[in-house]
Amino acid sequence: MWLTKHLIKTLLSSFKDKPTLSKIHALLITSGLINQRNPATKLISSYAQIGDIKVARQVFDKLPQRGIDAWNAMIIAYSRMGFSNDVVGVYKEMINEGIKPDSSSYTVAIKACASLCDFEMGEEIWHQAVGFGYKDDDFVGCSVLNLLSKGGRMVEAKAVFEGMKRKDLVCWTTMVTGFAKIGQGLEAVGVFREMQEQGMVGDGIVMLGLIQACTDIGDMNVCLSVHGHLIRRNLLMDVVIYTSLVDMYAKNGHLCLAYRIFCNMPQKTVVSWSALVSGYAQNGLAGEALELLIEMQRVGYRPDLASLVSALLACSHVGYLKMGRSIHAYILRRQELEHISATAAIDMYSKCGALSSARELFDMIGCKDVILWNTMIASYGIHGHGEAALSVFHDMIKTNSYPDDATFASLLSALGHSGLVEQGQYWFNEMINRFRIEPSEKHYACVVDLLARAGKVEEALDLINSMKKHEAGMSIWAALLSGCHNHRKFSVGELAAKKVLELQPDDSGIYSLVANFFASAKMWKEMAEVRKAMRMAGMKKVPGYSMVEVKGKLHAFLMEDKSHYQYEHMVLIIEKLDSEMRAMGYTPKIEFVFHDIEEEVKVKMLSFHSERLAIAFGLLNTEPGTKLVINKNLRVCGDCHEAIKYISKIVNREIVVRDVKRFHHFKHGVCSCGDYW
DNA sequence: ATAGGGTTAG
Structure with a gap:
């Protein structure tokens, strides 16, 4: 055999097409070199690089003895393909066969756990890495940062980060993006500033995290200055960055600006289109969102789930049941219905008045997550079906799904609108004592509404006075006032009415409630004043x-x-x-x-x-x-x-x-x- | 030499 080992290595690193690779593979077999570690490892990575992961695996499986290099080649191959389950699988095999993973196996395995959101497994691997002396390894550490930030555990991430000896750009980026993703934009900007103070020069990817932070902060001055920074640093070239900018402006309601950037982008991807569709939908511009969805198809982009979900949101906004149904059917035909799109479709059906279709779809989804449960409970709630909402809630508990603050907000509101007072009070207490969820202003508003509707206005007032962490807002006082009005409770009502007026309502419905209350209490002078105040305030200009x-x-x-x-x-x-x-x-x-x-x-x-x-x-x-x-x-x-x-x-x-x-x-x-x- | 940070949706 005239082909030397060296030549094979060279071939493997320079030829990336399948026929050549197959030829080399055959030569390796006939020459027996296939059983040597280095060429085999190379072959595995080469097959992985052209996306032929199956053949890579076959080569790997046939190896008589597999060193750490071969294992890593295999694990990295799966990671590149995004097959996180297989990454974790290979990692476990390694452990079972007594192979000691090294820094890169740990790093890749933890990354896979992060993308699977399998935090338990991720932490287990992390502890194993620490146990084998990789505590101060930068790559492992950075992977851990990512794992923690994916789980929203930024306090722990920050502690790990602070303990790292050498912080490179990737670590800083993980921190910035981590804070931005959990809605702590100011923290993210703080970390970025710190990074600059350390003399670290940022790249496009860290800027992407910063853009997300700006999106979250919602201050146009900050948005514009980051945009300016991108231009000055000449980082405005990547589609991904452009897309993120479109999203940033759209989410902050500046759709004209978002649209202008979108039009001037050097290239576009489906994601760019989706970002714009979602921007319109989220700002209540349903017609524009749906038109854009059609337009993107016309120019040859196949809408992805994100844009379809946004379109469903647009339909629910305006009650466009026919369009909503056909989008749902389209997603089904593509066999792409999963939790997010199912949730959006359920919300669309219920908001378009087709509650039974919402329920039908809900029942078809196996393995429901919290948001899916919450959506169904809220759907029954807005339709005034308190018992049904409660029964869904009971099913939720039975399946061991853990309710969150939004679950209770929807449940309490549903119970209130159906006059299920005892149930409401019961679950409010359970929420605090059994589920350890701290009541927010929204929860208080639901319970005040619940009590006030039942005429228990004194009890409602006591609850308001017992609020420690929150100041009672308009929704709370208006709910109380409405109860007082309906049950002719004039003294508590007068207090509530005053509070409502102090908070300066911008809704003519609330003014009319106050005026009606004063009228039924025969407080004519106050009533006249409310009418005057209303004229002065010049009511919302939104046309009905x-x-x-x-x-x-x-x-x-x-x-x-x-x-x-x-x-x-x-x-x-x-x-x-x-x-x-x-x-x-x-x-x-x-x-x-x-x-x-x-x-x-x-x-x-x-x-x-x-x-x-x-x-x-x-x-x-x-x-x-x-x-x-x-x-x-x-x-x-x-x-x-x-x-x-x-x-x-x-x-x-x-x-x-x-x-x-x-x-x-x-x-x-x-x-x-x-x-x- | 390899590995770690990236855009849209409920």
Whole structure:
């Protein structure tokens, strides 16, 4: 055999195509060199590099004696392919065969555990590494930093980091990114500054962590200065960095800027598109998000799950059930439904009024995680099905899923809206004592709401006064006031009303609550003052609109929307309904009009609120008996709430109105959610 | 010589 060992080595490092590799492989076998450590190891890495991991494994398995080099070649091969399970598998085999891992085996194995989020295993390997004298190894240490930061354990990570003798750029980057990822942007910036003070020069990757930190901090000045820094340092070349910038500006609501950067990017990837789609969706610009999803497909990008999930979010925002369904079906066809997209689809179904579809999907998901459970509980909650929410919660406990703060926020809110007071109080206490979760302001607001609805306003006030770590905010006082209003508890109510006014509401619904309270308490002077204050505050400028999906298309209506092609027909329907309603005993609640105009005009304004236009349009264009689902961007008006009860009876239809807070199911003259508030 | 830090989504 004229091929020397040396020549084989050279060949293996310079030729990366499969036919050549196979030829060399054959030569190694015929020459017997295959059984020597060095060429075999080389062969394994070469096969791994061209992505032929199976052959690499075969070579590895056939080796008569395997040294640490061969093991590492194999473990690194799996790591490069992203096969973390196999990495851990090979590591375990090594241990079983009595091979002593070295620095690189530990490093790669711990990295694999981090990407699998298998923190137990990761820590076990870490301890083994320490036991074998790799305590001060930089690579192992850095892998550990990554493991801890992936688990959000930045306090421990910081301790390890501080103990490291030589901190290189990779370690610093891990710390910066770690803090940024868990929402501690300021800490991340602090670490970056420290790094600069140590004279370390950053690269694009550490800047990526810094961009994420800025995204989290949300201060435009910081964002712009980091952007400037990138330009000055000439680091603005990588697609990934551009994409991150798009995300940063989009998440902070600067969509024009995000879009401009997106358009001017030298190249784009699917991720760049996804980042923009998600930016639009998260900022409530559902139409733009969906258009962008279509546009990206048109120019040849196959949407990834992130963009599809964002599109589902957009659908749930505007109640676009038909589009939501087809996106869900598309994900199913691609066989890519997993937890995140399933959760998004469940949320979409429930927010579009298709609660049973949400449940059906939920039941099909095996091995549910916390967010999935929480989403189902919240779904029942917004529809006013407290018992169902509680039963899902019980299932959750039975399967040993551990509830978190969000679980209880959804559960307590669901119980409150269904008047399950004892259950609410019980689980609030269990949350604190058994699950050791500290109540947040949100939890307090739920329980205050729960108690106040039941008329236990003194108890609610005691709870508010017992709050130590939080200051009671608008939601808490408004909930209390509403209970006082409904149960004619005037003295606590007066206190709550004052607190609400002190906090300067920017929502006309809250002003009307205060005014109504003063009216029922016969405190006329205060009532007049509230009306005056309201005029002075000049209420939110957000125009109210309602949407209805008819035959798979979304139709939006603004108040008194005369431009609509069916306006005359809609007016006729509204007027006809109006006279029938009055005959049944309905009187318009003009306190819900906040303009200084004549009463007759006020009444007219009420009956042309956007929700009623949407209902009229729905009635006109659907078969009798069809359920109508209306979506409103603000809170449904109190008068309309009353009127829709009558309408549901007159036309004998189920009418579902979703407003910012929850769902109102109107059927046979009643609303499932009881009181308006 | 090898290995450790990177973008979007519930």
